[in-house]
Amino acid sequence: MAAVRRGTSRHRSHKQMISVPYVRVINGLNPGRVIIIKGVVKENALSFAVNLRFHSGISLHYNPRFSDNVVVRNSFLQDKWGKEESTGGLPFFRGQPFTLTICCEAQSFRILVNGHEIQHNYNYRHALVYEINKLEIDGDISLTSVVI
Template identity: 60%
Template sequence: MSFNQQSPFYNPRIPFTGSIHGGLQEGQSISISGRVLPRADRFHVNLQCGSRAGADIALHINPRYEGQLYVVNNTFQYGSWGAEERKYNSPFPAGSPFSLLITVSRDSYQLNVNGIHFADYRHRLPFQQVDTISVAGKVEISSIVFQNPVGAFPSYPAFSSQPGFPPQPGFPSHPGFPPQFHVNLSHQSGIALHYNPRFNESTVVRNSKTWDQWGPEERGGGMPFQRGQPFTLTICCESHSFRLVVNGMQAHNYKHRFTQLQNITTLEIEGDVSLTSVNV
């Protein structure tokens, strides 16, 4: 079985319809990060069998804001909707960010929201027929990321992104130093965000630097990276903080210490990592 690594969709214009290359596979997942608009009445995420109007919809996820908050899950086939499955503990409050993870299992779609299990929706249509994702309604989306089943990728040794350091299989590229890398968002007088996974400490350090002075480190929130495994990191710049989403799951939130966001002009990535794409 072969798996193609599909590029994410970033900041799509809503309503949005996009292709799922090769269709869905068991064990595959789709992570959708975004924000419900204030005063929203409803929005939806569909996994569809085709992109034409009237196409069958294998999974319809439909948060509604009609007096009370609830979420409708359903399937559309033969030109009509099936029986609704409703959840009244909606994790999608209006005006709030969310991270939705849809995982394809043999019998159902498993839905996680903000890292917490939300629902299982049993298949009414074969998931192999799904080849399209669509999003519409009162919502903005920062990223839609496709993750292949665990084990679908070979493990690659870490290597330095700096020229002059050839890959050393199984070893960090700087002898005597454990493998790590960092992502910096910088301005003229320092670093607004320093994001630094450290594998030997099993933590991600976040910090800011003004001139030559580092501030206090933030270390909570777990370690979402694994040595030798591919990842997608999305940095969402919001009004009060940077929201850091790893493989579609919100991993960290870093409150702005440097608030002149328009002066952040440089992205720097350095260390034991190889890059397949960078989108700004």
């Protein structure tokens, strides 16, 4: 049995990467929906971004910035960026795998990194989450899985 497990693990480590930038059309969000993004931060990473877009803006811009040691959260509404939020530190590490979980709740996005709740929760500035129609992921990462 041990040989089978080793073979399975080896097979999993050779997963095909998902190309970045990544764009996926989604049919709106609602409380209870969860997005799980798995990947690896590149060794020389400067930043990456996850955007939840709707027809004329970005409801959630989640942007780890390694040079500043922060994760910026923001929204792009009515053709302008809002005030950046950057509390909670940087829970990502260059060269390391990660799991980013974005939970759509009644009033906010609850965000977990590697299964841990970080102070990255983001109150809706565009409360019509059912209008969110696109997930975009770009930057200095390799993606292994995106589940919505």
